[in-house]
Amino acid sequence: MKVKDKKWIRFRIYVVAAFFLLGFATILARAYQLQVLESDHLKAIARAGYIGKTKLPPKRGTIYDREGHELALSVEVGSIYAHPKRIKEKARTARVLSRVLGERREKILRLLKSERSFCWIKRRISPDVAKEVIVLDLAGVGVITETRRYYPGREIAGHLIGFAGIDNQGLEGLEKKYDRHLRGPQYNLIHMRDALGRPFAISRPIPSGHGMRDLILTIDKDIQYKAQQALKSAVKKTKAKGGHCLVVDPMTGEILAMATVPEFNPNIFSEYRPDQWRNRTITDCFEPGSTIKAFLLAARLEESVVSPGTKFDCEQGRFRIGSNVVHDTHKHDVLSVSDIVVRSSNIGAIKIGQRLGYKRFTDYLKKLGFGSKTGIDLLGERKGFIRPVQDARAIDQATIFFGQGMTTTSLQLAMAMAAIANGGKLMRPYVVKSIVDRSTGKVEERHPKVVRRVFSQKTAKETAGILEGVTGQEGTAPRAAIRGFRVAGKTGTSQKVDPKTKRYSRTKYVAAFVGFVPLEQPRLVILVVIDEPKGIAYGGVVAAPVFKQVGSWALNHLRVNPNKGPSSVAHALPPISDKSVALLRGKGVVRSTEAERDPKRRAASHEVDRIAQELREGSLPDFRGLGMREVLKRGRALGLKVHLEGTGLAVKQEPGAGTPLQEVAAVRISFRPPG
């Protein structure tokens, strides 16, 4: 019997064949679904399973001071890593590594026996040791070049700059505040690993994100260093707890120096306590004491309630406010407003203040920036405290006029003084002058910003004039006077509140001096605060000498000329020589007459004429409207020291155009961006 002959069997076999065909078709359809339709989705899940990413710490940009000195930079070092799962001879590997690296064998062995697929053995070692490890060629052990943050200036501006951690992440100070900018491109290592966690392929480092950016600070490294040195020796001499010193350009709000003592070396930050990392010029508040009288005076003049000559009875040094008695250090009978400030009479200050009223005075203080953040580009700034009028008792309403019962940061005080120095404007302080993208060369400039006008020009000038008396022989701070310059300022000696008794201590003081120089064209506001000096604690004795040291040194460094006048030394300038002309010719500023035929160069020839005219007359040219490069070229060609301020086109020059060259040694030119 054959199957062929039995139709029903044939039929049933066809059914079986159909069953299998159906089965294969279903499977094919499913394969299509998995491998074509859902492929991308499944592939992504699979990839997530076997791909790992190791982030290499990014390099960081360099931090420069305003003159281009490096304050923080990254140096290359080697780091040793291991893939523990790939190492078979763990004991031998650990032994060899411990010999080369000088680490304990057990510690390395423990790392090698860990279940991880990647671990660091030792990081940030010298390139020589790293090379030794490379030569050993141990299975599962490798070397990666990393960078380490290095602060060549050590303590210089340490508090301001802060520091970056082992993974190059900014942790404190500018390093933290500008972490986003300083962080270089992030490099990622992609590696694939099997299900046992063993990597089998590692990619080349892949960069991501932006290029490298550098910071250029407003800080002048030399002034900063001088400020730290002077402050440190003063703190040492007076056995004080610490101190602050700020140097600010009153016209722009640029911080030239920001010093805190005790000092701090960010290279070895872990050896300090976290509270020693603090930039106390912005994070610590204290009672400003008599320094506040400078602003009382200005407020008074602005309101024109009294003239500087108005006299007040100073009650022979004792004055009763309710149940409290206010004392003066020296007994005074009757003093004029100027003398009250110059000699720093508390009773006089109360009497002036009472005419003004607590509310109006504190409004001025607030306008001067007290009680709110200055907005400086740093982290951790505090606001300070001014008691609202409804909370102020009678005694509070009196002591505020000599700066007790309110608190301020050093920076607030310096900026308020800057407002008097610069003609009445409160500037916003800043420490980063510009951010430079290393790859594109693009520069992001930071510009001075006026927060508000607080006093009129006239009030500021008048106040400054009176404050000059403070450094005179009759004032409280003759030790702040700098030879050849007119210095204005104000001392302060405030009692500190004893944290235990919550009352004013009789032994703990803050001695302060804040002032500016030169009076006519203030270049520097300098604040000096000494915290808890032992012995004589007067600001005029303890803080004023630091002002003088820093001030005279900085003025010299910035080549600011002493006052002209009978007492000042006349500067003999060499007359314009042929050499200058030759120099100009060499630089292509002076062109030959052939060029005049070319219409494009006609403008240039006019320029030559103008220069020639000026040279002949031997007077200072008009720099206004020129770019910075041109100003420098011409100024130097005339043998002048040229000081530049701001950016853009020249808008102002000092001395003015036409001044005989014989009388000019240096020229100071302000720039403003056009438009």
Next chain:
Amino acid sequence: MAEKKSSNSGYNYLILIPVILLIGLGLVVVYSASSHLAEHRMGDSYYYLKRQAFFCILGVGLMILARYIPCTLYSRLVYPLLLVSFCLLVMLLIPGLGHKVGGASRWLRWKGFSFQPSELAKFALAVYMAYSMAKKGINMKTFSRGLLPHILVAGAFMLFIFLQPDLGTALIIGSWVLLILFVGGVRFLQLFSVIALSAPVVLWLVWHVDYRLKRWFTFLNPWEDPNGIGFQIIHSFLAFGSGGVFGVGLGNSKQKLFYLPEPHTDFVLPIAGEELGFLGVTAIIVLFGILIISGIKVALKARDLYSSYLALGLTSMIGLQVVVNMGVVMGLLPTKGLPLPLISSGGSSLVINLLSIGILLNISSRT
């Protein structure tokens, strides 16, 4: 139709060529899938390749031998064959003889070689069913002669395979028996009653044992517990998906790197799918399709009823395993341990399957 009594000295190339291609592909894929595993477990990345090559040679030898042995030989040896394979199944349950892997005793070990009696049992049953059904002829329609003896013999085999425990193989054999009985002429009503009666038993067996129930739920929703019970099937999906249309290239599978368990045995197809892509998988399915349809054609053209039933039985046994294995790795059927015929690593399965192909070739040559 006129009867043609012809004997063909050649080979049925529609069977031989797909088989040679499939075992060749199997060697390559098994090596690729197992080399890391073998290196890790045995310290020799060629371990599974060598074994597979050895069994290929053995199997192809047996296949050529079987091509020339008249298939009537098996019908004379049917009862001793049935008895031997049954005894081997019983031996598995004797402590000390069965080689336990993962709680199941499925292998007999002898001098470093292990042998899977259930593979022989499938073959023995195929011969028995063909012989018995051909003998009964027209009586297949009766319950006592057509259905009962076959159900009893097959049932005894299934019981012992189930006791290993290996419910999956037992169920494959059960389905296969139903299929072959259907072709043999058993009435639909009787077949449906058998299904209806055995269904509650199977359900109870699944429900009763924890891991089987878990497998069932995993099948329903593998993504519920991707790191636990759904791990294997999910990584199977990931392998297929990663392959895309053209595959990642031979040797480049990621899932074989200890992600997908059993990459060279039951789950070899996902690795092939990852490395060779949808095109590779399609090629494998088409080759199996040609093989199965050719086998069925052999059954249709066979010169007597016994040969026809034998050809159909052997073909459908291979076909069922192919469909179930592919269905499992693609998540269409619940997970169960079953190799992909001719491709998966595993000696017993490969040798028995090649032997079956040899018999098919023999039947094909004598139409």
